[in-house]
Amino acid sequence: xxxxxxxxxxxxxxxxxxxxxxxxxxxxxxxxxxxxxxxxxxxxxxxxxxxxxxxxxxxxxxxxxxxxxxxxxxxxxxxxxxxxxxxxxxxxxxxxxxxxxxxxxxxxxxxxxxxx
Amino acid sequence: xxxxxxxxxxxxxxxxxxxxxxxxxxxxxxxxxxxxxxxxxxxxxxxxxxxxxxxxxxxxxxxxxxxxxxxxxxxxxxxxxxxxxxxxxxxxxxxxxxxxxxxxxxxxxxxxxxxx
Numbered sequence: 001x002x003x004x005x006x007x008x009x010x011x012x013x014x015x016x017x018x019x020x021x022x023x024x025x026x027x028x029x030x031x032x033x034x035x036x037x038x039x040x041x042x043x044x045x046x047x048x049x050x051x052x053x054x055x056x057x058x059x060x061x062x063x064x065x066x067x068x069x070x071x072x073x074x075x076x077x078x079x080x081x082x083x084x085x086x087x088x089x090x091x092x093x094x095x096x097x098x099x100x101x102x103x104x105x106x107x108x109x110x111x112x113x114x115x116x
Numbered sequence: 117x118x119x120x121x122x123x124x125x126x127x128x129x130x131x132x133x134x135x136x137x138x139x140x141x142x143x144x145x146x147x148x149x150x151x152x153x154x155x156x157x158x159x160x161x162x163x164x165x166x167x168x169x170x171x172x173x174x175x176x177x178x179x180x181x182x183x184x185x186x187x188x189x190x191x192x193x194x195x196x197x198x199x200x201x202x203x204x205x206x207x208x209x210x211x212x213x214x215x216x217x218x219x220x221x222x223x224x225x226x227x228x229x230x231x232x
Contacts, residue, residue: 003157003171023218023228030224037221041119041214053214055119098157098169102139105153108146112139 001036001100001113002061006093009049014088018052021088028072029056034063049090061099117152117216117229118177124208125165134168134204144188145172150179165206177215 010018022040029035036057043051058064067073104110126134138156145151152173159167174180183189220226 001155003155019217027220029220030222035222037219039117039119039216039220040218042217043212043214051212055214055216096159096167098159098171100155100171101135101158102156103153104143104145104155106146106151 001103002058002064003098003100004054004056004058004064005096005098006054007043007096008052008054008088008092008094009046009090010052010088011090012045012048012050015050015052018088022054026076028076029067031072032063032067032070034059034066054093061097064097117219118174118180119214119216120170120172120174120180121212121214122170122209123159123212124168124170124204124210125162125206126168126204126208127206128161128164128166130204131166131168137204138170142192144192145183147188148179148183148186150175150182170209177213180213 008018019040019042027038029038036059038057039055041053041055043053045051056064058067100113102110102112124134135156135158143154145154152175154173155171157169157171159169161167172180174183216229218226218228
């Protein structure tokens with residue numbers, strides 16, 4: 001399992017606009033093999049911004065890499081450019097990728113994962 | 117849905133010890149109502165540290181708050197103290213909580229979530 005996150009420091013007065021932009025965006029992720037789920041997350045509030053993060057779970061790191069090289073990725077990001085998201089944020093997106101090493105499920109099962 | 121993350125900046129030479137500590141730790145989460153799943157994540161490498169994050173998904177924010185007030189939480193953190201994790205890290209844990217606002221699943225279903 002691999003988690004791709006993009007962190008956005010959003011100008012507080014623009015938070016509603018930022019949320020609306022994501023709610024209306026077509027992200028094309030579900031067309032990709034290995035896509036598990038996507039969430040738009042609202043994180044902590046700081047003095048000068050509201051943190052948001054996009055949070056995409058992939059079956060493997062290789063599935064994520066395939067997405068970044070896909071036509072769907074190109075389409076999603078071309079669209080993002082047209083929406084001129086920049087004035088909504090003071091910083092970001094800042095990308096962080098995470099490899100899951102260990103998993104605990106609600107039934108108590110615990111397993112070590114192969115990084116990827 | 118609510119995601120509780122703790123970020124740890126781990127001294128690179130101690131990364132294996134840090135992973136081992138987590139693999140051997142009993143975290144008591146699956147006893148809690150609303151617990152969905154837990155992952156230990158390995159994030160980006162920086163010049164002076166390796167980023168790790170604990171990543172716990174809760175059904176709601178209220179389920180997370182109930183866990184922080186529980187006996188299970190007290191037990192898990194008392195144990196963490198005994199393990200003296202501090203020398204493994206240059207910083208952290210740094211907590212960040214995230215409310216999911218929007219969800220896209222692998223079958224393409226998209227929905228707005230009530231923050232919580």
